[in-house]
Amino acid sequence: MPIDYPWLYDTVAPRFANAAALEAALPHPLSPQALRAQGDDRYLSAMTQRVFQAGMQHSVVDGKWPAFEAAFAGFDPQTLARHSAQDMAAYLDNPAIIRDRTKLLTIPKNAQFILEVAQENGQGFGAFLADWPDTDTIGLWQVLARRGARLGGRSAAGFLRLAGKDSFLLTSHVVERLIQAGVVERTPTSQRDLQRVQAAFNALQERSGRPLCQLSALLALSISPQGQAL
Numbered sequence: 001m002p003i004d005y006p007w008l009y010d011t012v013a014p015r016f017a018n019a020a021a022l023e024a025a026l027p028h029p030l031s032p033q034a035l036r037a038q039g040d041d042r043y044l045s046a047m048t049q050r051v052f053q054a055g056m057q058h059s060v061v062d063g064k065w066p067a068f069e070a071a072f073a074g075f076d077p078q079t080l081a082r083h084s085a086q087d088m089a090a091y092l093d094n095p096a097i098i099r100d101r102t103k104l105l106t107i108p109k110n111a112q113f114i115l116e117v118a119q120e121n122g123q124g125f126g127a128f129l130a131d132w133p134d135t136d137t138i139g140l141w142q143v144l145a146r147r148g149a150r151l152g153g154r155s156a157a158g159f160l161r162l163a164g165k166d167s168f169l170l171t172s173h174v175v176e177r178l179i180q181a182g183v184v185e186r187t188p189t190s191q192r193d194l195q196r197v198q199a200a201f202n203a204l205q206e207r208s209g210r211p212l213c214q215l216s217a218l219l220a221l222s223i224s225p226q227g228q229a230l
Helices: 005-015 019-025 032-037 040-053 058-071 085-093 106-121 125-131 134-147 154-163 172-180 191-208 212-223
Strands: none
Touching: 005 019, 005 191, 005 212, 032 125, 040 058, 040 106, 040 125, 040 154, 085 106, 106 125, 106 134, 134 154, 134 191, 172 212, 191 212
């Protein structure tokens, strides 16, 4: 059953003082041009931040991120891709960062992933994200899960949100609305259910002209006035 966009907007809008307040609460993705212009170091930083957020309070990780930027000298992929496991172990002595050995070891792996993609397209990781169609967000999640380190599950969408690439999030509130609308019967994990979710978002985007991240937020807000991980 398709989700009616006018109904969705009319359900959420009264929860804000006015239309401007609602728009201010919604996330905004970067333009394709801005994604292309952003350095590969910013994508490695976002990947790493998302990896460390998994299973932790995001505010704790975010609060320590300036220390991470300093410790890893701005996350240059060329430099960090050459780091061995022994090199990464040295960071365990730095009390300013979160000292999780398993997560730290993803940094050179994801640096290598970024360099490989940049070499493949000859332009950079930002061009790869900019060129990927929003109508196949599920496919992009799958690439990140397959080629990246610890970027499976909800981490793929979380990384894209941090990086500025338009993507929806399957938070519990979003899933609840999708279930109520008859798009899926349970939290989508199978390829069939994920494609149903993608089709629902594609239809909403076609009718509304809004980016996926805003549609995701509106779905969450239709369940809870506070939404969830907008």
